[in-house]
Amino acid sequence: MNAYIGQERQALEVGRLVKAGLTQPLGQMPRGSIGRILAVSGMGDRDVERGLLEMGFIEGACVEVLHYGLLGRDPLAVRINQSMTVALRQVEANAVLVGPLLDPAGPGALASQEHSV
Secondary structure: OHHHHHHHHHHHHHHHHHHOOOOEEHHHOOOOOEEEEEEEOOOOOHHHHHHHHHHOOOOOOEEEEEEEOOOOOOOEEEEEOOOEEEEEOHHHHOOEEEEOOOOOOOHHHHHHHHHHO
16 A cells, blocks of 8 residues: 555656656756656657666666767767666657656655745
């Protein structure tokens, strides 16, 4: 039962972030920015989604955009959980929805961030 409540709370937090406009695809984050993965969706291509999940792009993981390619910002280099660096094409990066890092103090921390925005 506690696992279900935790999933429900996480879904509510993601919904609040999306509504507040604090989420964006990984491929559109500026260089040097850091965020937390909220969802991975292959947008109809299950192979892209599966590949991203196998590389470590899982919900809750921390990602940092390190570098963009010269032509068309493709490919881009990202660091996952401060341990692994991966190069992605824009199509793959745009399948990863990223939000701000949440304060580990709990759900009230997000509420304080929303009031300051």
